[in-house]
Amino acid sequence: MTDLTSLFSPKSVAIVGASKSPGKIGNVIVKNMISCGYKGKVFPINPKEPEIEGLSCYPSVDKTPEPAEMAVLAVPAARSLEIAEMCGKSGVKHLVAITAGFKETGKEGLELERKLLDTCRNFKMRLLGPNCVGLMDTHTPINASFAAGYPLEGEIAFISQSGAMVLSILDWSFRAGLGFSKFVSLGNKADLTEAHFIEDAAEDPNTKVILCYIEDVEDGSHFLEVARRAVKKKPIIILKSGISQAGAQAASSHTGALAGSDLAYETAFRQCGIIRAREMSELFDLAVAFAKQPVPRSNRVAVVTNSGGPGIIATDSIEQKNLAMARFTKETIDALRERLPAEANIYNPVDVLGDAKADRFRFSLEKVLADPGVDSAVVLVCPTAVTEPRETARAMLDMRRTYPDKPVFAAFMGGEKLAEGIETLAQAQIPCFTFPEPAITSISGMANYGRIRDMPEEQEQLSFPDLDLKTVKATLFDIKRDNRLVLLGSEAAEIVSAYGIPAVPTFLANSPEEAAEFAEQAGFPVVLKIASPQIMHKTDVGGVKIGLSSRDEVSKGFIEIMDNVHRYLPRVVLYGVEVQKMMPKGVELIIGVTRDVQFGPLIAFGLGGIYVNLLKDVAFRLANGLVTKEIEKMISETRAYTLLRGYRGEKPSDINAVVDTIGRVAKLVTDFPEITEMDINPAFAYSQGISALDVKITIS
Template identity: 65%
Template structure:
C-alpha cells in the first residue's frame, strides 16, 4: 500500500472537534465511526465534554493514553494548525482535515493552508483535505466522514474532488444498491491527492475499478507515471470537469492555436490508459460495467432484441463507438433460421419479434453466445403485451453463468413493467440500462480498456545519444543575451540540426553580397526570408522571395524585402535576410510543441502547410513517456497518414525518418524546459528522408 499503509485500517482514531450536539459535523463523524462497525478504538477529543455518544472523551490528543494512527480534525480553521501540531507531537501518521476556510476562500486561507501543510511535513504526517467530507472503507470497515449514511460494501473505489458530489452519489448509490470498496473526498488536496489514492486502490484486493471526479491535476508528470502503472492493474475511469488553461495563451503558433483548452487532459488520459467519462451518468455506468463484467476478448458485439427500432439504434451506436457487429458463422445462422419464425431477423441484430417470449429469447441467446465470433452480447427488450421480462431475465442469468468470459448487458426499455426484471439483473450482477446507448458505451469502455491492457509495455523513453546539447545551450545563451525570446530562422535550424532533425540549409546575410555568397555555397535555387523575431508571418509583409536562381535575382530580392519591411513595419528590428536552400516539394507536414501547465510539452504532428489551421488534421501526444509505438499511432490517427503511405500511385513517404524526427523533437523539449513553443511547418516528407523548412522556436 506504500504511502497509505494503515490509512484505511488504523488501529485507533481520534476525532478532534467531536461534539455531543446532534447536527454538528463533529457529532456526525463520531456516529458514523460507531455505526460503520469500525473495529478499532475511537477517541472523541473535546475539552468541554467527558463523554460523547457513549465514548469517553479527552481534552486533547496528547491526553489519549494509547497510540493513534488517524486523526480527524473538525475544528475552526484558526485552530487547525495547532491541532495538527498536537497530532504531530503525538506521533499520529495520518490526518483527515474536514474543516473549510483554506485556499478556497482566497489569499488568507491559502497562507493558512501552506502553514498547515508545512506542519504536516515537519512531523512526517500525511493529510487528506482540508475542506473535505472525509473518507470511508467498507472492508475495514470505517467511515471517517460526515455523510448521512455509510456506503454499501462493494468493489468500486470512488474519489471525488467535490464533497457535494460524493455525498449525492452516496445517497443515490444506496437507493440502487450500488456498493463501494472505499470513498474519498479529496477536498483541497493540500497534501494527498488523487495520485496517492489511485495508486493505493490499484493495489487494494477489494477494489476492482477506480472511478474519479476531478477538477484538476496538480502534478501532471507524477500523475502520468503513477496512473500509467495503475491502469495496467485495474481500470481507472475519470470524469474531468472544467477546462485546462493550457494552450489558451499559446496562439502565437499553429500548434498553440490547434491545442484546445481540454486537449491536454484527453491526451494524458489516453496515453496512460484512463477511460474518460463525459458525465456523472457515464462515469457510474462505466464503473458498474467494469465492476460486474469481464473484459471481452474483442470488439464483436451481438444484439438480441424483440423490436427493430432499438436494434437499429444499438447497431448505429456499435459502429459509432468503433465496435463491430459480430458476423455469425453459417452454423449459427442455420440454427437460428430453423428455430425462429420466418419473419425473424437472423444476421445481427437478431430480432425475435414482438411476440417473442422467454423461450424464444433463450433459444436465440444460446445460439448467439455459443458463436465463436461473438465477444459480447446486448439483450434489448420492449414491454410488449406478450413479453416475459422476468422469465427472460432468468434465462439471461443462467446463460451468464455458462459464458462467464462474454459480457452480457441489458437494455430494458420501459418502466414499471420492467422493474422486477431490472431488479433481477442487478441482483445477478448484470448491468441493465433503460436504453441501448449506455449499454453500447459500456461495452466500448470495456473493449478499449482490454485493448490498452493487451498492448505490450514499451516504457522506455526515446533516447538519442548523438544529440549536441552544448550547441543548443550556446544558441539559447546568445538569444537571451540579445534580450530575445524568439529564435531567428537560422538559429532554429541550427537547434534542429544539433538534435539530428534534418533541416534545409539556411544562413543569415546582412548585405546583398553576403546573400549571394551564401546562395552560391548552397547552390541555386534559394529562398530569401526576412530575419526578425517581431515578424511571425513573413509573407504578409513581402518578406519572402522564392525560386531565386541567379546572383542578380538574389541581390534584387534582398533589396526588395528590406524595402517592403521598412515600408510596412518601420519599427521592426531586422537582423538581416536568411538565405535558405530551396528544397524539392514533398508531402507537407507540421511537427510542433506547445507546453501544457499540468502535463508539460505536447507534441503535435499532422498535415502542414498553409491549410494547417483550416483542416486541423493534427494528432497530439505528451512528450513525457513518448515511445516509438505511440508516435506511430499518432501518425496513423491523421488523414495525412493516407498520403504518407502512398496515395494514387505516389511512392510512400519515409515513415521511419518522420517517426525519428518527431521523437527527436520530443527529446529536445524534454531536455530544454525553457522551450515554450516549437513550430516546424512545413516539413517536406520524401520517399527517402525529410526536410524541415520553416522552424519557429520560442523560449521562456
C-alpha cells in the first residue's frame, strides 16, 4: 500500500510560486493554508519577497529552515523540472503540481510530464497532478489547493479527475450543508491515480464513503486489485463519464462487435462491487445516504404514505430497482388494523390517508420498523390541509433513534407548505427527496452494497493442472512466423484443446483425396469448411458443406468449395479445406473474448449460432480475478441458462462442463496476452459434456 500520510498530514509545506498579489494562484494557496487552520509549518517560496501573508518567505526550497515534507508547485511548467529536482534533493516526500501545460497541451507537454515523473521517481517522491486543483483534508486540517472556500468537516471522500468538478461541488456543498473528509483533484494522474486515493480513503477512520468522478482508469489491474479490497471496508460510488463514445469497437469477432466502449467499465465496477452512479444527483444522493444512514440488512422495503398514487409509484420503483416490498407479520397487520381508519391500507404500502396528522405517521412508521421483515422504510408526505410537516419529520427522527439499524428515507412531495419538515430532516441529516424514485434508488444502492460487503470471498483463483502451454506457444510461434494475425480453424482447435477445452478434431486437407482420408478418420458424416484467415463468413462464398456421408461426397465437396471461393474471391490466399466430424445438435452457445485496453480480457457468454446478433443474449466478465462463483452467476444472467437447465421436457445440459470451459478460456487468454479476440461459436452443450465446433482466434 502507498503511504500517503505525509501528503494529507505533512509536518511542513513549501509553496513554490507563492505570491503577494491577491487573486494569483500562488497567493490563494498561501491564504488557504493559513485560513484552514493547518497546524504545521508553511514556507512560501519566492526569491523576490521577504514575506507573504505574514509568513517569512524563502528564495528556494533548499533554503527553508527545515526540509518540507510536501511541496506545492504553482510555477510555469517550463520551471517544473529544476524545481522538482531541488525538491527531491531537499527531502520532499510529496509534490503537488498545480501547474498546467503538460500532456493536456500535446506532444511537447507529454514529454515534459514524462521527465517530471522521472525526476520524482529518481528521488522516490510521489506526485499528485500535474494540472490539478490540489487537495484538502478537513480532519488534518489542510488546504493545499486554489479552491474558493474550504469544505465542511464530514465523512465523504471525493476524488475527481476534473478540477472544475472539485470547485463546483465544493461551492454547492455549502448550500447543501454537506461535509467532506477529503477533496482530491487528480489532474493528469502522471503518478498517483484514483486507485491510490481509494486505497488511502478505505483505511481512513474519518471517511465513511468514497466518491469518484473519473473519465478513465490509468492502471486497470491496480484499480481492480485495490477496489476489491476497499469495498469490503467502505462503499465506493463512481460516476464515469464518456459513456457515449462511438459505440462498439471495430472488431472481427462477434464478441468484439458486442462489446461497446463502456462495457468494460460497467463489468469491472460490477465485479469489484463498486456502485455506479449515472448522474451527479445520484452520486451525491448515495453519498448522503451512506454517510448518514446504516446499511440495511437486506432488500425488504416498507412504504408509509398519505396518498395512494405516490405509494404505487414507490412500489413500481422498488420492483424496478431489484428491491422487495416487505411482507408484514400478522402482529404488525393486526396492530395497523386496530389503530388506522377502516379505509386505510394496512398492507405494504401503508396508506394512512390524506387526513393523517403526525401521530398517525408516527404510529404506522413505528409498527413497520418494529417488524422483523422490514429492512428499511420510505415515508411519503403529500401536502393536504391537515398535514403537519415539522411534527411528521420529528416523528421520523424519533423512530430513527429507536431503530438505529434500519435506514429511513423521506419524500416530501411539495414545496412551501412542506418546507419546515424538509428543513427539520435536513438538519437531522435524514435524506429527504421531492419524489420517491431517488429515495428508492439510494436504498437499492445501499442494499446492493450490503450484499457485496457481506459476501464471503472466494479466495481460490482458477487453476487447471492439465494445461499444455508448450503446444500453444509452438502454434502461436508458427503463426507469427507466417506473418498472420488470424488463426486457421485447425490451429485454433489445437490451441483450445491444449487447454483442455473439448474441441471437435479439425483436419486441414490440401487435396480431395486427403480430405476423404481425414473424413474416414473423423467418422461420417463430416463438415467441410474453406481454410483462409481472410474469409470470416465462409457460408456467404460457398465455402461450407455439411452432412457429407461418403468419401465420394467429400471429394466432390472439396472441389466445389475451392471452385466457389476462387469464383467469388479470386485473389484470396487459400490454405486448403478443413474437415470436421459433424456433431449432434446441442444447446448452441458462444464463449468469446475481446481485450480491453484498461482491464484486459473481457469474457462473453450467451446463446450462440444465429442468435448472437439477433438476441444479443450475452453476459460479460473480466478474466482478471474471475472465480467459479462469478462464472456461474454470469451464466445465470442469460436466456441460455433457461435452455441449459432443460426447457419443455428437454434434458438439462452439463452446466458444470460449461463453467469449466469458460474458466479454461479465461486462463488461456490470461496466460497468452497476444490473443486479442476469440470466439467459440457455436459450442454445443450436451447432457454430458460440451463441444467447441467453430473456434476463431485473432492475435496481436
